[in-house]
Amino acid sequence: MFMLKSIFGKWKQPIAYSFCEGTTKTPVLIRTIKEIVRAVHQTGLQIVAVVCDQAATNVAAINSLVNDTKADYLRKGSELRDRIIEVDGHQIIPIYDPPHLLKGISNNFLTKNILYKNKKEKTCVAKWQHIINAYIIDNPCGRLRLMKNLTDQHVYPAKIKKMKVSCCSQVFSNRVASGITRMSLDGSRSVDGSVSMEKDTLQTADLLLFFDDLFNSINGNTRYPTQGKILRSAVSNTSRHLRFWNEAIVMLKNMSFITLDGKQKSLPPSLKNWIITLEGFTLLQKKLQTLGFTYFLPRSIPSIP
Structure with missing residues (x-):
């Protein structure tokens, strides 16, 4: 199940789910994440972070997306130092759920x-x-x-x-x-x-x-x-x-x-x-500042149910 949550508003909305037998495979997760990011961006909303727990397939999917992003930058002749995911030019910060x-x-x-x-x-x-x-x-x-x-x-x-x-x-x-x-x-x-x-x-x-x-x-x-x-x-x-x-x-x-x-x-x-999560929160603060926000409440970053 995928949920969208506002960092500054008081709303959250389930946006996608699927039925599966056992654990969802990593390639399926990667494809689904990209599809959801593209669909959300078409609405005018901007995704700045993705939050998940430490399930092995989740970690593998995030690592693959991060590595793919770094590889894309290298092919373009530049080096990416930050641990981010990029989909169609949009940079997204991966964070693991702190309670987990x-x-x-x-x-x-x-x-x-x-x-x-x-x-x-x-x-x-x-x-x-x-x-x-x-x-x-x-x-x-x-x-x-x-x-x-x-x-x-x-x-x-x-x-x-x-x-x-x-x-x-x-x-x-x-x-x-x-x-x-x-x-x-x-x-x-x-x-x-x-x-x-x-x-x-x-x-x-x-x-x-x-x-x-x-x-x-x-x-x-x-x-x-x-x-x-x-x-x-x-x-x-x-x-x-x-x-x-x-x-x-x-x-x-x-x-x-x-x-x-x-x-x-x-x-x-x-x-x-x-x-990784603390580095992500640090990047998130900098990114939100560039978007014009002077502060954010860290608990607004969703916890996994």
């Missing part, structure tokens, strides 16, 4: 640790076990809990609803990061003394805070910041988004997952696709 990207990070984090470099270039390790330990310590505190939004369905891998964005966004949050930080600095222990918060749990708190900022930066729905969330607002030349996205891209490029025994590293697609 966050779910991808979360689901990998359940079974692996995350290696990353902090602002001081120190290699750090974030562990899901730290979140479990914090929950065990915090849960018996009742009304005085620091992480009131967490339940067993947020924390214990066997109980987590892995397809719900709300579950992972509530874990990758300022509240949980702050709770872990407080318990770590206080050296908190569980009621029976079997679980404690060590100093290295601060590295997990820092990672959660990073992804909270990252998700806020592409989820703003108001012109100005609310509730102290500076990045959860409109994107403009004077907002902090562009600088933050550049810094986030560097951090994501230095991030990897590692098995719990520390023997095998991996780079799941979500890491690369976060980078």
Whole structure:
């Protein structure tokens, strides 16, 4: 199913669908995308971005369209540095659906640790076990809990609803990061003394805070910041988004997952696709500026149902 959504208006409209047995093949997707873009442009509307999830056929179709565009530029004697799709002279920016990207990070984090470099270039390790330990310590505190939004369905891998964005966004949050930080600095222990918060749990708190900022930066729905969330607002030349996205891209490029025994590293697609998406949002801001728009609300970029 294909849907058209206005970036500045409050409307969205399904425009095409098809029946298929199994996954739609990549060549069919490529042809369909081109046909839809041409049909929409004939109405006078302008498509500036295309959003999809990380399904293998979707990724393959986007990569093929991007590579075809680069090849066309080379044949014309020029080099295209930006990752864009061009159809009949119209440039379109590919973006992956941010909620699906966050779910991808979360689901990998359940079974692996995350290696990353902090602002001081120190290699750090974030562990899901730290979140479990914090929950065990915090849960018996009742009304005085620091992480009131967490339940067993947020924390214990066997109980987590892995397809719900709300579950992972509530874990990758300022509240949980702050709770872990407080318990770590206080050296908190569980009621029976079997679980404690060590100093290295601060590295997990820092990672959660990073992804909270990252998700806020592409989820703003108001012109100005609310509730102290500076990045959860409109994107403009004077907002902090562009600088933050550049810094986030560097951090994501230095991030990897590692098995719990520390023997095998991996780079799941979500890491690369976060980078592609942030680069896409940066290009989108520049493109909209050339079209006369001084700002845009990132949440207006549609999420996949």
